[in-house]
Amino acid sequence: MDDQEMMDSVLEPEGPPPPPTEKIPTVIVDNMHIVYKVYGAGAGKGSATSALSRIVRRKSSPALTEVHAVKGISFTAYKGEAVGLIGSNGSGKSTTLAAIAGLLPPAQGAVYTDGQPALLGVNAALMNDLTGERNVVLGCLAMGMTYAEVREKYQDIVDFSGINDKGDFISLPMRTYSSGMGARLRFAISAARSHDVLMIDEALSTGDMAFRKRSEERIRELRKEAGTVFLVSHSNSTIRETCNRTIWLEHGLIRADGPTEDVVKEYEDWTNKK
Amino acid sequence: MSTVFEQRAADVADPDAGLSPAELAAKYGLTISGRRPSLAEYTRQVWQRRFFIGAYATAKLMVQYSSSKLGQVWQVLTPLLNAAVYYLIFDLLLHVSKGIPDYIPYLCTGVFVFQFTQAAVLSGTRSISDNLGLIRALHFPRASLPIAFTVNQLQQLIVSMGVLGVIVLVSGLPVTMNWLLMIPVLLLQSTFNAGLAMFMARIGAKTSDMAQLMPFIIRTWMYLSGVFWAVNSVTAKLPHWAGTLIEANPALIYIELMRYSLMDSVPASSLPHHVWIMAAAWAVIGGFGGYVFFWKAEEEYGRG
Ligand SMILES: Nc1ncnc2c1ncn2[C@@H]1O[C@H](COP(=O)(O)OP(=O)(O)OP(=O)(O)O)[C@@H](O)[C@H]1O
Ligand SMILES: [Mg+2]
Numbered sequence: 182m183d184d185q186e187m188m189d190s191v192l193e194p195e196g197p198p199p200p201p202t203e204k205i206p207t208v209i210v211d212n213m214h215i216v217y218k219v220y221g222a223g224a225g226k227g228s229a230t231s232a233l234s235r236i237v238r239r240k241s242s243p244a245l246t247e248v249h250a251v252k253g254i255s256f257t258a259y260k261g262e263a264v265g266l267i268g269s270n271g272s273g274k275s276t277t278l279a280a281i282a283g284l285l286p287p288a289q290g291a292v293y294t295d296g297q298p299a300l301l302g303v304n305a306a307l308m309n310d311l312t313g314e315r316n317v318v319l320g321c322l323a324m325g326m327t328y329a330e331v332r333e334k335y336q337d338i339v340d341f342s343g344i345n346d347k348g349d350f351i352s353l354p355m356r357t358y359s360s361g362m363g364a365r366l367r368f369a370i371s372a373a374r375s376h377d378v379l380m381i382d383e384a385l386s387t388g389d390m391a392f393r394k395r396s397e398e399r400i401r402e403l404r405k406e407a408g409t410v411f412l413v414s415h416s417n418s419t420i421r422e423t424c425n426r427t428i429w430l431e432h433g434l435i436r437a438d439g440p441t442e443d444v445v446k447e448y449e450d451w452t453n454k455k
Numbered sequence: 456m457s458t459v460f461e462q463r464a465a466d467v468a469d470p471d472a473g474l475s476p477a478e479l480a481a482k483y484g485l486t487i488s489g490r491r492p493s494l495a496e497y498t499r500q501v502w503q504r505r506f507f508i509g510a511y512a513t514a515k516l517m518v519q520y521s522s523s524k525l526g527q528v529w530q531v532l533t534p535l536l537n538a539a540v541y542y543l544i545f546d547l548l549l550h551v552s553k554g555i556p557d558y559i560p561y562l563c564t565g566v567f568v569f570q571f572t573q574a575a576v577l578s579g580t581r582s583i584s585d586n587l588g589l590i591r592a593l594h595f596p597r598a599s600l601p602i603a604f605t606v607n608q609l610q611q612l613i614v615s616m617g618v619l620g621v622i623v624l625v626s627g628l629p630v631t632m633n634w635l636l637m638i639p640v641l642l643l644q645s646t647f648n649a650g651l652a653m654f655m656a657r658i659g660a661k662t663s664d665m666a667q668l669m670p671f672i673i674r675t676w677m678y679l680s681g682v683f684w685a686v687n688s689v690t691a692k693l694p695h696w697a698g699t700l701i702e703a704n705p706a707l708i709y710i711e712l713m714r715y716s717l718m719d720s721v722p723a724s725s726l727p728h729h730v731w732i733m734a735a736a737w738a739v740i741g742g743f744g745g746y747v748f749f750w751k752a753e754e755e756y757g758r759g
Binding site for chain 1 (some may be wrong): 481484485486487488489500506516521536591593599664754757758
């Protein structure tokens with residue numbers, strides 16, 4: 182026990198709250214395999230008659246390719262932890278988060294979670310034709326808030342997103358936003374509610390410095406509210422700033438799992454050697 | 456390096472050391488991710504999102520014509536133009552109207568009411584695939600989407616019914632107490648449509664080919680639903696069972712009921728047998744059946 186506390190205080194950047202002494206698991210990933218099934222070209226559109234014959238014969242297109250994206254990973258995340266996920270492109274980070282969110286069924290193994298994990302992806306769109314304002318209201322309502330709660334949180338969300346800093350953008354349709362602005366608003370909406378498990382997949386990478394600082398702050402708060410945060414990022418400094426634990430994925434396998442400083446160091450050495 | 460930390464993790468997880476992941480999950484009440492809730496729990500969640508459903512429907516209504524210059528005027532123009540086209544073809548060119556009194560309101564009622572159900576099918580089929588971003592970004596019971604679309608179409612139908620009311624009055628038909636019957640007819644049809652939209656939403660989420668086939672199915676259905684002509688003039692010549700089958704068509708039932716409530720010139724005797732019972736039965740079977748059917752695949756929407 183003593184050992185652990187000492188290590189945490191040495192290793193953790195800027196003192197994010199230490200892991201709670203009582204470890205309560207929120208996400209358990211048990212030997213999870215994820216296989217994508219890709220139907221070859223010709224599966225999409227087609228004439229009505231070919232569509233009909235395909236439905237009637239219940240036959241899938243012949244060219245079926247399987248992509249074994251995650252090949253048996255296991256870990257347990259606890260309350261109050263911020264877990265970083267790193268690894269090169271295509272190593273399975275996004276896939277892992279989608280599976281934890283219940284959006285991809287494991288081909289083998291299992292994922293256990295507490296409550297409903299919320300996944301904030303880089304291309305998660307809300308309703309692009311609607312104004313930012315309506316997106317805030319609808320997003321909050323969809324997360325299960327009441328009108329009273331939305332009214333209470335509305336100004337905070339807009340302020341936090343900083344969308345209105347450069348003029349009245351909140352009353353424009355979301356499709357007119359830059360990618361960074363869209364990401365900021367989405368994060369502001371998702372983070373307005375405390376989640377048991379919040380997973381952020383590169384959603385902050387398009388934000389500017391000021392917003393990144395603010396969201397790192399918010400992630401720390403969410404952790405204090407006894408949630409678990411997963412963060413995928415290709416920015417090692419963001420990972421260092423926000424995460425107390427990091428998992429390094431490579432080729433769908435866990436290469437390292439431990440305190441951020443060590444794992445990121447290992448990862449940097451590996452990247453530099455290549 | 457990492458072995459040190461595995462060691463550390465093992466030390467801390469002491470009380471739970473010997474447990475398998477499944478046992479650990481059970482001990483802390485964790486459940487398999489993305490598992491579908493029970494029907495009662497699901498219904499509670501949908502009810503909790505009633506504000507979302509209402510707000511989403513209204514938001515859709517607002518943006519529908521926002522990119523066109525005339526804007527909301529299209530809300531009224533679209534049904535009017537539709538009716539005008541069918542009038543041109545079926546009355547002026549084909550003379551289908553023979554023997555039907557007050558053909559214009561008769562036709563318009565058919566067109567507007569059928570369009571309500573048609574929209575439920577078409578938008579229901581795409582309600583999941585067109586909203587994957589939203590589905591993947593936020594957690595909510597997915598049935599909220601097809602239901603919100605149905606509410607949105609009901610709002611549009613109410614605008615059309617306003618237009619229709621004017622058409623009926625202009626044709627010289629009186630306002631009667633029967634107009635009040637519109638309310639139960641609309642409620643029953645909306646329930647049926649919501650169920651149908653949910654049914655189609657599940658089909659459309661799985662089978663992308665469905666979206667291409669739907670226009671053909673819809674057109675066939677429309678011709679069988681007595682939108683342009685009086686079906687009882689055809690059923691009289693058919694054997695009894697065939698006539699009964701044609702008259703059991705829910706779209707036909709809701710159209711005939713709406714005509715009966717709006718138009719003084721449509722007598723109760725022209726309605727199919729047991730028409731109110733049929734209308735209610737379709738609402739219950741369609742609404743509940745579609746809901747359960749949709750719920751059965753709840754965990755699979757958004758996967759891919
Ligand atoms: N929809 C899909 N269909 C088929 N294969 C996929 C799909 N999505 C991802 N993959 C494959 O799964 C593997 C892991 O992809 P994933 O998106 O999880 O990587 P990642 O770690 O998030 O990469 P990045 O850093 O680029 O975001 C890759 O080999 C990729 O080709
Ligand atoms: Mg990714």
